[in-house]
Amino acid sequence: MNRIDSSPGQLRRIATLGIRGCLLAIGLTLVFSQVQRPAALVDVWLPWAEIGILALAMTAVILCGGIDLSVGSTVALCGVVLGITLQWQWPLTFALAATAGCGLCAGAFNGGLVAIGLSPLVATLATMAFYRGLAMTLSGRERFAGFPDSLRSWQTVAGIPLHFFCFVSVGLATWILIHHTRLGRWCYVIGDNRTAARFAAVPDRRVDLSLYTLNGIAAALVAVLHAIDENVAIPDAFRGAELQVIACVVVGGTLITGGEGGVLRTLIGIGIVTHLEIGLRFLSYRFPLLTPNSRLIVIGLLVILVAIWNQRLQRGSDNA
Numbered sequence: 001m002n003r004i005d006s007s008p009g010q011l012r013r014i015a016t017l018g019i020r021g022c023l024l025a026i027g028l029t030l031v032f033s034q035v036q037r038p039a040a041l042v043d044v045w046l047p048w049a050e051i052g053i054l055a056l057a058m059t060a061v062i063l064c065g066g067i068d069l070s071v072g073s074t075v076a077l078c079g080v081v082l083g084i085t086l087q088w089q090w091p092l093t094f095a096l097a098a099t100a101g102c103g104l105c106a107g108a109f110n111g112g113l114v115a116i117g118l119s120p121l122v123a124t125l126a127t128m129a130f131y132r133g134l135a136m137t138l139s140g141r142e143r144f145a146g147f148p149d150s151l152r153s154w155q156t157v158a159g160i161p162l163h164f165f166c167f168v169s170v171g172l173a174t175w176i177l178i179h180h181t182r183l184g185r186w187c188y189v190i191g192d193n194r195t196a197a198r199f200a201a202v203p204d205r206r207v208d209l210s211l212y213t214l215n216g217i218a219a220a221l222v223a224v225l226h227a228i229d230e231n232v233a234i235p236d237a238f239r240g241a242e243l244q245v246i247a248c249v250v251v252g253g254t255l256i257t258g259g260e261g262g263v264l265r266t267l268i269g270i271g272i273v274t275h276l277e278i279g280l281r282f283l284s285y286r287f288p289l290l291t292p293n294s295r296l297i298v299i300g301l302l303v304i305l306v307a308i309w310n311q312r313l314q315r316g317s318d319n320a
Contacts, residue, residue: 016253016313023251023272023302030279041278042161046229048274049163050222051241055248056167056174057218059266060211062249063178063187064204065194065258066120068215072241073131074106078223079233080135083144092150100220106131107216111209128242135235144233155228163225170218175263183207191258243296247303248273255310273299 035041054071061068081102085095106127113123154162178184189197190204197204227233246256252269254261277295284290 013313016309019309020251020253020268020272024268024275027272027275027279031275031282034279034282044278045274046161046163048270048278049161049167050225051244051248052167052270052274053170053218053222053225054215054241054245055266055270056170056263057215058245059174059249059254059261059263060178060184060187061120061215062246062254062256063191063258063261064207064211065191066114066208066211067124067246067256068110068212069121069124069242070106070110070128070131071215071219071245072238073128073135074103074216074219075223075226075238075241076235077106077131077135077138078103078220079227079237080139080144080235082223082227083147083233084138086147086151087144092148096224099224100217103216103218103220103223104213105216106219107213108209110216111212114208114212115205132235132239139235141235143235145231147227147231151228152231162228166221166225170221171263171267178263183210187211188259191255191260193259240296243300243303244273244277247299250303250310251306253306253310256307257311273302276302 031041032038054075058068058071078099082095082099085098086092090098110124110127113127114120156162157165178187186197186202186204186207189200189202190207194204222238223233226237248269249261249266250256250269251272252261252265252267254265254269277299280290280295280298284295
């Protein structure tokens with residue numbers, strides 16, 4: 001009897017996996033059908049490794065029912081701090097520490113606002129503007145270029161871009177955090193029902209503070225990686241990156257309302273969004289209508305459709 005009752009939910013989940021598999025296959029086909037040398041894709045993947053790192057860190061935040069719209073502004077602010085400290089000829093170690101400290105403080109400030117009861121959407125929307133304005137003010141709207149060789153020398157490790165090592169490391173750390181620690185279990189409990197979690201003595205405010213702080217540290221890491229790769233720090237960088245980051249998490253299957261999802265789903269979402277965007281960009285050389293704005297529309301529609309499907313799937317599971 002239980003098998004019969006659960007079959008609709010199982011069919012929905014199988015259909016969901018099939019849909020995501022088809023989207024990933026379409027994206028991979030769009031990319032590899034237009035590339036003669038697959039090795040040339042490494043340079044194209046590097047910016048998406050940065051987005052992937054942010055998406056992996058964002059997964060835990062969204063699992064708790066939160067969101068961070070300031071992530072792009074935080075990366076820009078951390079990049080400016082790195083540029084300023086190196087311009088002041090600080091030792092590289094101190095400059096990197098200041099950059100990490102900037103990301104930590106920015107994330108902790110977000111977490112503090114959420115912990116005192118402010119809506120994550122409102123809090124991070126405000127800090128998105130605040131951090132961007134701070135980056136513009138500190139830099140005087142100027143870019144910082146010409147980073148020292150001691151920093152640029154980390155562009156590759158054993159012939160492999162540092163981005164990929166960091167992406168794998170962050171993915172592994174996030175997987176352990178979410179799926180194999182008490183903090184990770186609390187994420188699911190809080191995202192499923194925050195009120196019930198409080199009655200169960202789950203320290204939801206402390207969890208929020210911790211997760212947003214880690215999100216800020218991930219933004220600082222991305223700022224350093226971007227500076228290493230591009231040899232420049234721009235106060236207006238990563239504008240709109242929050243949409244790409246959230247898209248990777250949601251398209252992968254993590255509920256935007258929290259309580260369901262995980263790292264593996266986010267990795268699938270990263271693969272889908274990355275290759276759809278790259279494939280559409282390649283097609284734009286033959287089809288001028290595929291402008292950056294139209295590609296943004298496609299990604300936005302994809303997020304809406306997947307979010308609706310996830311919500312229907314969740315309602316079906318609750319009714320079952």
